[in-house]
Structure formats: C-alpha cells, structure tokens
Amino acid sequence: MIQLKARLALELPAINRALDKAVDTLPEPVRPVTRHIFEAGGKRLRPLLTVLTARLLGNNNEDILDLAVTLEMLHAATLLHDDVLDNAVSRRGKPAAHTLYNVSSVILAGDALLAGANALVAQRGDPRLSHCFSEATSQTAAGEILEIASQGSVDSSAAQYEEMVRGKTAWLIRAACEMGALAAGADDKTVAAAAAYGENLGMAFQMVDDALDFAPESVTGKPTGGDVREGKLTPPLRLYRDSLSQADRKDFDAAFTSLSMTGADAEAIALRIREAGFDAAVRRQADTFLDAARHALNSLPDKSERKVMFHMADYVRDRKK
C-alpha cells in the first residue's frame, strides 16, 4: 500500500498540472465549474492507471499525461451531469456544482469537458485511441441510463445489474488501462490483458462501493444506505431482500419501488445487512473479479509499475470508505 501511495504522490502533481492545462483549453465561461469539480478532489486513479500501463509497456513520454487526463475529464463530465440528475447537494464532501453554479452552466460544463477530452484524444491521430475513448463514452452513458431505468425496480436480475456496472463504472477504468497500452504500441494480446485488468478492477471497485454503502456513516463519512433510498437494488440489498419472508418482502417492495424509504428505514436495513454479513459476502464476490484482474496482470512485464497495479487491487479490496 505504501508503494501505491508513494507512486500516486509522485505522479499526482504532474497529473493535476495536465488537468489544469486541459481545463485552460475549454471555453472560459465553463472553467470555474470544471475547476470546482477537479479541486473537490478525487483519487485520479484513472489517469494514474493510464500512466502506469503506458510506462509498464515502454512508453515513457511526458505527453502520456495529456492522454491520461482525458478519461478523468469524461469522468468529471458524468459526475457533473449525475449531480444535476440526482439533485445531489454534495459531492466528495463539498457542495455539488449545481448548488453553486446554475444548472445550465453545469450541464454545459459537462458537455464541454466531454468535447474537450474527445478533441485531446483525436489530436493524437490514432484511430484505436479514438475508438477506445468513444466506446468508453458510449458504455458509460449506457450504464448510467440502465441504472436510472432500473431505479425503484425489484425486477432486474443480478446479471442485468452486473451489465449496468460494467458500463457505468468498469468501462472507464478498463479504457484507462487500454489507452495506456495502446499509447505504448502494445500488441493486441497485451492490450487485451491490460483491458481485462482494468475491467475486473472496475467491477470489484463498484461492488466494494455497493458494500460500503451499508457501512456506518461514522466510518465512511457518507449517509448509510443511500442506495436503499435511491431505489438501487445493489448486490447486498438483493441478498437482504432475498432473505425476507414473503410478507416482509411485500412491505419492502412497496416502500422501495415508491422511493419512500426513510433514513431510519435505510439505517435499519444496513444494520441487518452488516449483521447477516451480506456486505462481506459481496466483498468476497468482488475478490473473484480482483483475482481475474491479478491473473491478467501476470501476463504483463514484471516491472515496478506492475507491482503498483497489484497494490491497486489490494487497495480496492481493503477500502474502508
């Protein structure tokens, strides 16, 4: 873990400088909103993954940073649009952009970020990179749309949920690794291994996130059971629902589908989920994805960057908030 933190500390200033540079290419009126979303924090795991994969596979050019930030820009664009959609009041502990800026600016800032990122990728003149980036954009949008479409529904299957997560979360992380490999001119097999590492890491990341949603607020700093109240039938909640008697399930479904769960309802469900170990069970499912991620990594060169990428899998597994 120390190695991961050290590497992040080493790369972070350059990543943030590249982000600042990218923001400066956007139309002036949207820069305050975009600076706000970047300054609100974020782990920069996506750019870090692009940089690590590119270096691991032999690309040591400094300009990899300009490519690495494009997926962080896409990520920020989705966060901006999400916050408007969710009407969220805060993001990463700071006020959500649309509470500080008007909704128009926030939607357009998202559009401008996406367009700007797209232009940065296109500038490299490599059709495989453009294809990868546009696929990431499409898959992320599709995943988000599936998520919204299934909100408050108890009818979606576990497989549908997985498909949604693959789009919403895993594709971007996959694309971060894939673009790094492509930028290093890696062969198809190596690109596929880098992509598999990223996709599985992303799947695990989201499952751990879903488990953490039921951890106490005192640990995570976020309200417990937000997913219950938003009508998201995440894996721990599905296990919980499956454990209910027919009568209790009927009551649960009524409140869940009408999005009328209270904070107290969510707290009570979270407590039960922790007691029954449903969150731990989901973390074990995430381990399966992490094993697949590690397996993919094994076929890549044994260099310091690969060690950091193994640590990243451990970080995802051990994450407490």
Next chain:
Amino acid sequence: MIQLKARLALELPAINRALDKAVDTLPEPVRPVTRHIFEAGGKRLRPLLTVLTARLLGNNNEDILDLAVTLEMLHAATLLHDDVLDNAVSRRGKPAAHTLYNVSSVILAGDALLAGANALVAQRGDPRLSHCFSEATSQTAAGEILEIASQGSVDSSAAQYEEMVRGKTAWLIRAACEMGALAAGADDKTVAAAAAYGENLGMAFQMVDDALDFAPESVTGKPTGGDVREGKLTPPLRLYRDSLSQADRKDFDAAFTSLSMTGADAEAIALRIREAGFDAAVRRQADTFLDAARHALNSLPDKSERKVMFHMADYVRDRKK
C-alpha cells in the same frame, strides 16, 4: 429551389433510415426520447450536406449515410440539452422532450446520442474524421456556453457575437461539409473549400434566423421577439439599441439585462425593427457570407450536387420562416 426540394425528397428516406439504424444502437431506455426529437422533424440539412459533398467529390458508397447522420445526432443532442436549459415548452411545434420525459432521461439521451455519434465516427478508423467531429463538438459547446454567458448583457461586441455564432451554429454545418470531403478522400485544398462553404452558409443561416425572430408570428409560427425576452443581443436588436436615444437606451438596458421584457415589449421592438429595416439590413449582412460560400463552391467540381449546394445558399437567403 425545385432542384433542392427534389434532391432532399430523394435523399431524405435513406437519411431517416440511417438515423433509425443509429438510434437502434443506443441503449434501449433512451430510444423513445431520441425518436421523439427526430420525429419532431428537422430539415436534415446537415446529413444532406455531408452526402452531397461526398458525392460531389466522388464518394458514392452507401455507407456515407452512417457518417452523415452523426452530425444530426450531435445536433439533436444539443437540442435536447438546450431544451432543458431554456426550459422550452415546445420544439418545432411539438412539445419539448423534457415536458414528456423526465429531465434525467433527456440529459442522458443527449449524452448517449453524442457518445453514439462519436463511436460511429471512430468506427471508420480515420483520424481526420475523428478530429473533425470532436472539433465540431467542442466548438458547438463553446458557442453555446458563450451564448449563455452573454445572455442579458449589452456589453458584448458584434465581433464576440459573430464568434459565438461561428461556434454555436456554423461549425456543425462546416463539419458536415468537411466530413463529406474527407470521406471522399479529397485533398487539403478541396477539404478547405468544402469547409469554407459550410461555415459561411452556417453563419448566414444564423443571421437570417436572427432576422426572422422579429417577423410576425403569423408568418413564422413562432412568438415574435423571443430573443429580446431571452436577453440575446442579436444583430437586428443591436442595430435597434444603437438607434435609441440615451434615455431610451437606459430603459431598454434595464429591462433587457434583468430579462424582464414582456411579450408586448418584444412585439413593439419587433415592429420598430421591421419599420426601420434592421432585419433587412442583417439579411444583407448574411448575403456577404453567402457570397463567400458561393465563392468557395466555385472551386469544387461542376456537378449536379454543386448546383444543389448553390440552391441551398439561395434557400438560406430566401427563408421566410
């Protein structure tokens, strides 16, 4: 003009089929919203321009249609986001999408359309096309952002307005022609001529649109002076404001900057603009752009498509609604 209409009638069914096909590649939940925006009409001038330019320069492949619809998809994405931003109640005489679907669906449908279009372009594997498309996305977003930033302001210059229009409207039309030329494998000089035709046609299109905003509703079917009420200092309105006495201008500025103009105010201003011929003056300014568009066309091959493109310039000039 008959030639233009005939050509449009000839190409339109195939363009609409290609659009339907593209919509079918989008995530299922956003298809109703996107069908709604396409079925609400639209002249399909952008796809037609791509098809015409490609054919004119020697690309007769049917698959040009799949490329041609990408800019219509981008255009539709901006319309969807615009309608949310403007809180418009109608679009092309039909209810605006967000009055029929929830705002989340509309924003995400816009995102999905943009992502899907991007993916269609990337699939062709031609970096020049990807670059052109991403530039069109960036410039359009930048233009819209400048427009919103200057709403209710009397301080922006005519040059700033022109820059905004170049982004908001002209770039997409330029890109439609440029992509057609690129898809035909044209040389740089020819691509530049196609781009110049499109850009100037687009500038003229918006200026005529700005003039038409002050035509009577009985002619256009749209409320007169909408731009006055929305705080958009378009060229006819700038001429009007410049014609006011210092005292009258102070009153105008107070109402305009506070976005408190009434429908009656807008009607009165429109009447004065028509009487003074400020709208006609702006149409004459548009003619200068149309002359530049025709000049660019002259360097392209003298084939039937070029005739239609000349007619298109006449259509933009003569448009009554």
